[in-house]
Amino acid sequence: QSALTQPRSVSGSPGQSVTISCTGTSSDVGFYNYVSWYQQHPGKAPKLMIYDVSKRPSGVPDRFSGSKSGDTASLTISGLQAEDEADYYCCSFAGSYTFVIFGGGTKLTVL
Amino acid sequence: QVQLQESGPGLVKPSQTLSLTCTVSGGSISSGGYYWSWIRQLPGKGLECIGYSHYGGSSYYNPSLKNRVTISLDTSKNQFSLKLSSVTAADTAVYYCARPTPTGWFDPWGQGTLVTVSS
Numbered sequence: 001q002s003a004l005t006q007p008r009s010v011s012g013s014p015g016q017s018v019t020i021s022c023t024g025t026s027s028d029v030g031f032y033n034y035v036s037w038y039q040q041h042p043g044k045a046p047k048l049m050i051y052d053v054s055k056r057p058s059g060v061p062d063r064f065s066g067s068k069s070g071d072t073a074s075l076t077i078s079g080l081q082a083e084d085e086a087d088y089y090c091c092s093f094a095g096s097y098t099f100v101i102f103g104g105g106t107k108l109t110v111l
Numbered sequence: 112q113v114q115l116q117e118s119g120p121g122l123v124k125p126s127q128t129l130s131l132t133c134t135v136s137g138g139s140i141s142s143g144g145y146y147w148s149w150i151r152q153l154p155g156k157g158l159e160c161i162g163y164s165h166y167g168g169s170s171y172y173n174p175s176l177k178n179r180v181t182i183s184l185d186t187s188k189n190q191f192s193l194k195l196s197s198v199t200a201a202d203t204a205v206y207y208c209a210r211p212t213p214t215g216w217f218d219p220w221g222q223g224t225l226v227t228v229s230s
Contacts, residue, residue, distance in 0.1 A: 003157060036216035038158075045207055045223050046158065051216040089158055093215035099171050100215040102158040 004029065004090055004103035011109040017078040020106045022090030023071055028101055030071035034093035037066060037075045040105075041086045049088075050075060077108070085110040113138040115208045115221035123202075123228050129195040133208030133221055140189055141166045147191045148211045149182060151204040152223070163211055164191060198228045 005023040012018040022029065022037075029035055035053045038046035048057055050066035053073060063079045073092070077084055090103040119131035133147070140147055148163035162172035164182040172180045181194045195202060205225050209217040 032214075034214040034216070038217075045220040046217075047220070048216060048218040051212075051218075052214065057218065091158070091215065091217075096171075097174070099163070099173075100160050100211075102160070104157045 002101075004092060004101055006088075006090060006103040006106045008104075009107045009109065011111055012077075012080045013111045014080050014082065016080050017076060018080060018108065020075045020077075020088055020090075020108070022073040022075070022092075022103050024073075024092050024101065025071055028092040028094040028098075029068065029073050032093045032095075033068065035066065035068060035073040036091045037064075038089045038091065039084075039086045040089065046089060080110050082110050084108060113210065113219055115210065115219055117206060117208050117221045117224040119224060119226070121225055121227060123198055123226060124230050125199055125228055126197055129193070129198050129202065129206075129226055129228070131193045131206055131208075131224065131226070133191050133193075135189050135191070139186075140184055140191060141186045146211045146213065147182070147184065148209050148217065149193045150207045150209055150217065150220075152207070153201075153204045160211075161193065161195075161206075200228050202226070203228045 037050040040046045053068045054066040087105045089105045114136045116134045123129045146163040146165045149161040164170045179196045184191045205223045207223045208221040211217045
């Protein structure tokens with residue numbers, strides 16, 4: 001199964017908001033409310049930022065929010081900060097045969 | 112707080128078997144109904160779930176790797192392991208261990224270990 005589609009890069013200035021999209025199909029993103037998002041700084045392991053489309057784990061700032069419409073999920077980061085500069089990956093549950101599909105990743109640049 | 116740490120050789124020869132271990136601290140791999148998984152990140156690429164194993168016996172392997180992968184649990188050492196056979200240069204990647212939920216989100220993750228396949 002193909003990876004979920006994310007923009008290669010997005011950018012924003014400190015204090016602004018950015019949204020990263022993640023497009024799948026009616027078999028994964030569109031079917032299940034089990035989309036998660038991960039932040040990865042260079043040389044570091046991915047960190048869970050959002051799960052079940054819009055839930056935030058303890059310790060993740062409320063500047064990070066998730067949503068979904070149809071086959072597309074979105075991660076919005078408001079009040080951009082320099083430390084938000086990283087790669088972001090989406091992931092969707094896709095059933096018992098495939099389990100999960102990851103997106104190709106989006107590089108966020110804070111200008 | 113559960114923490115995971117990968118260990119194993121950083122260099123494997125082509126056609127040989129890649130073997131990695133993930134040591135779990137702060138919790139037992141046999142409690143809580145948790146799954147235990149391996150994920151890899153090819154150089155400059157995205158993430159790929161290799162598979163998971165559950166203490167109760169269920170497991171999942173990525174269909175593209177299924178014939179070459181084994182994930183097993185060692186409850187006496189609170190570790191789980193990955194074996195990937197017949198490796199090629201295409202298996203060069205950073206390998207992470209992580210704890211997934213049945214609905215496919217992963218937390219926590221190990222720090223990752225780079226495995227290079229080369230003669």
